[in-house]
Amino acid sequence: MRFRSLLLFAALTATLAPSLSFAQEAGERRAPAQQSSAREGMLKLLPADSVTEHELTTAGGRKIAYTATAGTLDLFGQDGVQNAAIFYTAYVAKDAGPSRPITFAFNGGPGAASAFLHLGLVGPKVLDFGPDGRDGANSKLIDNKNSWLDFTDLVLIDPIGTGWSRTVKADDASNYYNVSTDAQTMAKAIALYIAHNNRANSPKYLLGESYGGFRAAKVASSLQESQGIIIAGIVMLSPLLEGQLMFNAxxxxxxxxxxxxxxxxxxxxxxxxxxxxxxxxxxxxxxxxxxxxxxxxxxxxxxxxxxxxxxxxxxxxxxxxxxxxxxxxGYAFTKHSGDKSGEVMSPYDASFATPDPYPESDSDRGDDPILDGFARAYGGAFADYARNELGFKTEMTYTLLENDISRRWEWGSGRGGGSRFQASATDDIRQILASNPSFHLLIAHGYSDLVTPYGVSRYVVDHLPPSLAGNRVSLKLYRGGHMFYTTAGQRAAFTADAKTFYAEHPAGPPAD
Known part of the structure; x- marks a missing residue:
């Protein structure tokens, strides 16, 4: 069974009443940020940043006026020539005070864009897959009353090769497909956003899903070492922490x-x-x-x-x-679980069954019913949302999930060095806990996730030295699989736990 540790997925239920109103639905825009005028290659298709004004009503009835920015951050080589652009979407609450936290979020894969977290969990809109939670053909965006904008500003970032993040020369993209360069690039993008938006004094958090959880630990280390930016906390969702414990089951x-x-x-x-x-x-x-x-x-x-x-x-x-x-x-469960024949289970949620496209075969030959099924709708939904509500209009295809990146990913030092079996974030977590006494970590898992089983994270947490972990590391479990948050009730529960996590571990003076 292929490894595609992304961010994914359970079943989305419940219908939420509309709660978002847009102050500029008629198309009024604030002046865009200055953009490089000498873009080349595919980057010519990227428009200037779009800035719009909105209002969010939370589940508690509180109204939050906020600014949304859909734009790019330019990356340059040592010769001063631009070599890439990183696409991001930022949501910043108005008049919230300088001590309001800011969270930088990204998905995993490697090769996944941030639309999963964006429209599945934290953003002001969430994608509803219908009453049975799996109808991608008739999915629709609805207002997200449980958006994390309630307690933190948000910046969702797409790594190179995903979303609308691209290199000037297509052949250069593979230079970013390794653990070290990826972490350094994401750290640079975060540092650029902080500098451009005067957020140096804000408490800074990372949110990463699946490989993104692994990435978050590496990015936090890179931010501290190369950018002089100290992270207040990390939320890891269904993370890859120890390849040697995950991939040899x-x-x-x-x-x-x-x-x-x-x-x-x-x-x-x-x-x-x-x-x-x-x-x-x-x-x-x-x-x-x-x-x-x-x-x-x-x-x-x-x-x-x-x-x-x-x-x-x-x-x-x-x-x-x-x-x-x-x-x-191992993956024997995919064709041999439950009382019904002719069904196949998904490793992204082993309780999730769909009709088997190859019932005559004893091994799994089809696409994953979650990852390759209804969850693919996140891509088209985000492209439409960005164009029509955020004002980011481009002819470039939004790449939700690029499997070729995962296949070409370099896990160790040097081309072809290392493997996913050796991937480890434990040392990074230990070093951050040791060097930053204010740092806190929240790890969240779905019970029935077979891509990144919660037992591995529990093992890692249980074996952290008490002098480091103390009350600074917590593990929370929820019903569902890899993307347990696509179920409305579990999404609300996780958001409530995250809000408590931010409130219990403030990095600086209380927010206004």
């Missing part, structure tokens, strides 16, 4: 044990029997009998029957499949 006992609770949660959800107490029992089994049995010699006789039967009962995977795999489940 079908081979090594510890990886399988850390993945197991997510399989159990998905089966409980499918049977409508999920409870936190039952989930805790599954977690104890995973790190107890399951781990020690997988780590030792294969059980035989009655012991094997009982052991594999318990795994089957907890995960919904047929006992013969469990036995054949010796308890290492």
């Amino acid at each position: 079908d081979q090594f006992a510890l990886g399988a044990a850390l993945e197991f609770p997510s399989l159990a949660a998905a089966e409980a959800d499918r049977r409508k029997g999920f409870s936190e107490s039952i989930q805790r029992d599954a977690e104890r089994f995973a790190l107890g009998e399951y781990l020690t049995t997988l780590a030792g010699a294969a059980p035989t006789g009655d012991a094997a029957t009982a052991f594999y039967g318990k795994i089957s009962n907890l995960t919904g995977i047929p006992q013969d499949v469990v036995t054949r795999n010796r308890g290492f489940l």
Whole structure:
């Protein structure tokens, strides 16, 4: 099963009443920021920054007047020649005071644009996929009463090769497709925005989803080391933290044990029997009998029957499949979970089933029902929103998800060096906690996410030295998968927890 750690996805339910009013829907615009007049290549298709005025009504009934900017940040080489432009969207509350936090957000992939977080969670608009939460063809933008603009200004950034972020020369884009350069580029873009908008004194936060969580740790380190900018906190959503624990679940006992609770949660959800107490029992089994049995010699006789039967009962995977795999489940669940035949499950939410396009095959051959299904609507929805409501009109295609970036990504130092199995953000987290006593970290996961299982993040958090973590690192869990926030109730719950996180750990004087 391919790895595309992006940001994705569960089921979006509920219909929200309209709450946004736009002060300039007739097309009135403020004067755009100055733009480079010597752009070349694809960058010629990028218009000047567009600035518009709006008003948001939150779930609590509070009205927030804010400015939206859809624009680009120019990047230059040592020779002074422009080599790239980074697209961003900023939402800044009016008259909020200099100590209001500002959050820089990005998705993962590698190769994903920020539209997922933008229209799925934090922005003033959210994409509704209908009553069943999966109708991409009839999805529509509705007002987001739970926008994070309630408690922080927002800057959503698209990495090179995604969204409308491009290099002058197409062949140069691959120079940005590696862990180090990507982090440095994102740090430079953040530093440019801060300088251009006089936000040096604002508490600064990062929000990253999936690979974006991994990216956030690297960007925070780069900001501190190369830009002299200290981050107040990071919110990691379904993050990749330790590749060696995530990508070996079908081979090594510890990886399988850390993945197991997510399989159990998905089966409980499918049977409508999920409870936190039952989930805790599954977690104890995973790190107890399951781990020690997988780590030792294969059980035989009655012991094997009982052991594999318990795994089957907890995960919904047929006992013969469990036995054949010796308890290492990997992606066996995609075709072998639940009571219904002819369905396939998504690793982005193992409780999410759709009709199997290849029922005659015993292995998964089709597109992912979430990542390649309804979630693709985020791209077209954002392009339309940016053009018609934010005033950013371009003929360039908005690239929501570029799979080629993920395939070409360089995980280690030097071309071809390292691999995703060696990817680690733990050292970055430890160093930031050690060097910045004000830094706080919130990690959020969906229970039934098999792309980035929550058990891996819990393992990392549990093994941080108490002298570093203390009360500065927290892990929150929610019903759903990799993009659990596409469900209205879980989105509201996560937003409430994030608001508490910002309020409990202010980096500076109280906001006005």
